[in-house]
Amino acid sequence: MELEVTLLGTGVGIPHSGRAQAGLLVGGEDPLLFDCGAGALLRLAEAGVSPLDIDVVLLTHLHLDHVSDLLPLAKARWLLGVDTMDVFGPEGTEAWFETVRGLYSYLADLDVSFTIVHPGDEFTLGGMKIRAGEAVHSIPALGYRIESGEKAVVYSGDTEPAPPMRALAAGADLLVHECSFPEPFVVTNHSTPRRLGLTFNGSGVKRVVLIHLYPQTIGREDEMVRAVLSAIGPGVEVEVGRDLQKISI
Numbered sequence: 001m002e003l004e005v006t007l008l009g010t011g012v013g014i015p016h017s018g019r020a021q022a023g024l025l026v027g028g029e030d031p032l033l034f035d036c037g038a039g040a041l042l043r044l045a046e047a048g049v050s051p052l053d054i055d056v057v058l059l060t061h062l063h064l065d066h067v068s069d070l071l072p073l074a075k076a077r078w079l080l081g082v083d084t085m086d087v088f089g090p091e092g093t094e095a096w097f098e099t100v101r102g103l104y105s106y107l108a109d110l111d112v113s114f115t116i117v118h119p120g121d122e123f124t125l126g127g128m129k130i131r132a133g134e135a136v137h138s139i140p141a142l143g144y145r146i147e148s149g150e151k152a153v154v155y156s157g158d159t160e161p162a163p164p165m166r167a168l169a170a171g172a173d174l175l176v177h178e179c180s181f182p183e184p185f186v187v188t189n190h191s192t193p194r195r196l197g198l199t200f201n202g203s204g205v206k207r208v209v210l211i212h213l214y215p216q217t218i219g220r221e222d223e224m225v226r227a228v229l230s231a232i233g234p235g236v237e238v239e240v241g242r243d244l245q246k247i248s249i
């Protein structure tokens with residue numbers, strides 16, 4: 001069975017290069033949405049997916065570029081006649097949502113349920129097996145491994161290239177990993193190409209798609225791919241992702 005992945009947003013907090021903020025769609029008829037930053041709601045429509053098809057959203061963390069279209073998504077569903085939505089995310093997810101929603105009395109009818117996720121948690125959604133892993137970021141953050149049949153895709157969210165994410169991604173058919181800056185940037189809380197490649201060398205990951213690109217990456221995309229390739233070892237496909245790119249694994 002194939003697993004369908006759509007990159008909705010491959011950008012960050014600073015808009016550039018036609019890249020919306022974070023959003024990743026996984027699955028076919030009942031897809032799961034991972035993160036919902038600014039622009040992801042429009043990208044959903046451009047991908048031909050109705051807000052009504054998104055019953056479940058899983059958040060990696062609560063930075064604005066990963067959550068700012070979540071309330072608008074819930075409102076879009078409400079306008080279309082459905083007031084329920086299931087949201088999975090790290091500690092603080094419910095408090096964040098309820099604080100923002102609380103500013104809009106007309107959204108009091110929204111019936112959003114929350115499941116708090118911790119690294120190591122495993123559960124099944126829409127026939128897909130989900131496992132959460134720990135990200136290394138400036139606030140508590142998760143990555144997710146999604147398995148359907150024999151296929152596995154891993155979404156890093158925001159993180160440094162780190163051992164927990166390597167463990168989560170072991171043997172995955174596809175790793176959608178952030179790579180915020182090109183070489184020779186030295187950063188914490190985010191990823192750069194060479195460190196990313198070294199971290200996943202020997203992990204068994206078959207294909208890597210780089211997302212979460214800051215404007216500093218403009219014109220450096222090919223060089224970033226080469227830097228990952230030279231560090232990750234032979235036999236791994238590496239590319240820079242683009243918004244609305246569909247990948248079947």
Ligand SMILES: [Zn+2]
Nearest residue numbers: 061063137158
């Ligand atoms: Zn972040």
Ligand SMILES: [Zn+2]
Nearest residue numbers: 063065066158
């Ligand atoms: Zn981010």
